[in-house]
Amino acid sequence: MSYQLSAVVADIELLREQTADLDHAVLAALRQDFALLPVTPQLVQELTGRPPDFATDGPCAERPFELVLSPPLAELLARWSTGGPVAYLEAEFTGGLGHQSAVVWLGGDVSWGPRYDNALDRPRAEWPINTALTRLGVEPGAWIDPFAELGLHLERDTDGWLAHGRRGLSADYWDELADEWELRQSGPHQQPLGPGPVGDWGNA
Template sequence: MSYQLSAVVADVELLREQTADLDHAVLGALRQDFGLLPVTPQLMQELTGELPDFATGEPSAEQPFQLVLSPALAGDDSRSRRGGRRAEPELSELLARWSRQGPVAYLEAEFAGGLGHQAAMVWLGGEVSWGPCFDRALDRPRGEWPINAALARLGAEPGPWIDPFAELGLHLERDTAGWLAHGRRGLSPDYWDELAEEWELRQSDPRQQPHRPGPVGDWGNT
């Protein structure tokens, strides 16, 4: 089963304030009062004045993100190819600006058939405070995986779920289209939890698990 993520995560009120005037911003609700902003071409064009750039080649530690947050982070010369500094800010500049109100993370992940990668970066106080961090193997303790580590730096607290990724509910949708639908329908992680509980009550075998949008225990490794 595949999983894809390209999103900004931060306190939901911070994101709501920063995107209130944007036509293409759709916020998905997470647990612990966090929100997820799916990054789409339409949103990028509205934020930066241009369609997004994507890095060439496979993501790596040297090139952790597929989405080019800024030429400096991507290590390319896209700014010079456009003939100088852009009139509109890069996404990295916007996230740095937003982070003056609280920590902001950009998260990427893509898995299919157990193979893939994840990467994350955190801004705070107007500058990068952590990352970028990239991992393809995911053979370290779960708390050190890039997305989990970034969520901890946002202030995600431990709970009954296996890690911050599941605790906040990032497993509930499998891709950008799912998060857009999640946000437009005003769904919350509680909605899925209630469905699961209702399903469990109807089952005769207590060992069965509810069908959810994706695995919790080993997302990205299955």
């Protein structure tokens, strides 16, 4: 199974304020009052006035992102960070192999990263995306790491996150569906009928 991510993550109110007038911005709700902004070619064009560039030979430690963070795009995200920390996250995995990268801005400057990792042989807390999310202020909870705590595992690619945002789904949507299904299965109308009079069983 594959997984692909190219998104900005920040406080939901910060992103709502910065994207309110954009035609191609779709916000997907995450847990802990964060939101995810899928980065599409149309969004980059709208933000910078030019189409995006992509690394031709794939990301690496020296060039950690597939999307080239051009000066206009990086400067815009830095400006957003004057209202709170902002992270750009990338990941791509197929069959357990892949990479993840992240960078965080705060107060108008890069505050951490960029960081690239295609081995992920360090403790989970030190993986690029988890480290970036911690710097955003994600609190530990019941899930295994900040990535899962926010719900970044819920969709598998940009199209999934766009649909998630357009439908206004919460980060707990799938859990809510499962709970609803279990409730229906265990509701009174789904329970076996209790034994009636003996006559009901043909013994009267």
